[in-house]
Amino acid sequence: MTLSILARAEAHGLRLTGQRRIVAQVLEDSDDHPDVETIHLRACAHDPAISVATVYRTVNLFEEAGILERREFGDGRARWEDAERDHHDHLIDMQTGEVIEFVDPEIEALQERIADRLGYDLKGHRLELFGVKRK
Amino acid sequence: MTLSILARAEAHGLRLTGQRRIVAQVLEDSDDHPDVETIHLRACAHDPAISVATVYRTVNLFEEAGILERREFGDGRARWEDAERDHHDHLIDMQTGEVIEFVDPEIEALQERIADRLGYDLKGHRLELFGVKRK
DNA sequence: ATACTTGCAAAGGCTTTGCACCCTA
DNA sequence: TAGGGTGCAAAGCCTTTGCAAGTAT
Numbered sequence: 001m002t003l004s005i006l007a008r009a010e011a012h013g014l015r016l017t018g019q020r021r022i023v024a025q026v027l028e029d030s031d032d033h034p035d036v037e038t039i040h041l042r043a044c045a046h047d048p049a050i051s052v053a054t055v056y057r058t059v060n061l062f063e064e065a066g067i068l069e070r071r072e073f074g075d076g077r078a079r080w081e082d083a084e085r086d087h088h089d090h091l092i093d094m095q096t097g098e099v100i101e102f103v104d105p106e107i108e109a110l111q112e113r114i115a116d117r118l119g120y121d122l123k124g125h126r127l128e129l130f131g132v133k134r135k
Numbered sequence: 136m137t138l139s140i141l142a143r144a145e146a147h148g149l150r151l152t153g154q155r156r157i158v159a160q161v162l163e164d165s166d167d168h169p170d171v172e173t174i175h176l177r178a179c180a181h182d183p184a185i186s187v188a189t190v191y192r193t194v195n196l197f198e199e200a201g202i203l204e205r206r207e208f209g210d211g212r213a214r215w216e217d218a219e220r221d222h223h224d225h226l227i228d229m230q231t232g233e234v235i236e237f238v239d240p241e242i243e244a245l246q247e248r249i250a251d252r253l254g255y256d257l258k259g260h261r262l263e264l265f266g267v268k269r270k
Numbered sequence: 271a272t273a274c275t276t277g278c279a280a281a282g283g284c285t286t287t288g289c290a291c292c293c294t295a
Numbered sequence: 296t297a298g299g300g301t302g303c304a305a306a307g308c309c310t311t312t313g314c315a316a317g318t319a320t
Contacts, residue, residue, distance in 0.1 A: 120266045186301070
């Protein structure tokens with residue numbers, strides 16, 4: 001079972017303000033990897049008064065609590081997603097910025113093996129493949 | 136055989152100014168993944184008058200020419216390295232920012248297979264594993 | 271009631287760019 | 296010489312932060 005973002009925030013003892021509930025809901029409803037600007041835009045649909053600063057503070061807070069994960073796809077801004085989503089990796093189209101999610105069973109094993117070889121712990125690991133779509 | 140950065144710049148018809156020669160030399164001599172600030176610092180050892188703006192313009196120019204490759208390790212600034220270095224991947228310590236280079240033959244095959252499956256061309260591909268060192 | 275949160279606007283860090291001057295080919 | 300390059304400082308973007316006012320517990 002997986003608790004909702006809000007439930008996990010509460011479990012972490014975080015204060016549940018109206019703004020945090022909204023940001024949590026927005027990310028709960030997102031299947032993509034929204035940046036702060038996008039999250040803010042979606043949050044404004046619930047409460048037009050919410051500020052970008054609060055969105056920044058909330059996602060950072062949730063990240064520290066292990067509720068969200070920050071992604072960097074090379075376009076200079078952070079993307080966010082629920083840390084409890086099923087593990088998957090990303091393929092980024094360096095020309096269009098498009099993000100493809102995929103799962104490959106071998107990658108799981110490979111990542112562990114490499115981390116092991118190098119003495120690293122890949123909890124919360126990610127794989128990023130950068131490429132361009134074939135014509 | 137692999138031409139020097141400077142030789143490749145010349146081959147691309149780029150104008151070889153004093154500043155570009157220096158930036159090329161600095162990167163030729165670098166075994167790490169310097170950011171612009173670091174490149175500028177090293178360049179100043181050759182010519183204290185070189186400006187950061189020129190370093191930015193030069194690395195971007197060299198990237199467009201396929202001479203250098205830009206890396207993003209999640210710390211908000213770009214790192215640069217010779218595009219002709221032997222292919223390798225990176226493991227980034229998310230706590231210290233340390234960058235480990237490594238090569239794994241299976242990754243080569245895996246990357247190709249995944250790219251193939253997804254219809255992508257991974258020329259100039261990269262793998263980034265994010266983790267923290269085991270205690 | 272108190273400690274924490276928010277909005278606003280200013281500031282920070284990295285990168286790009288306009289402009290006048292300078293230099294390579 | 297002519298077209299491109301450089302330095303400087305200003306501006307752009309994304310993100311963080313100081314402060315006064317507001318709010319969850």
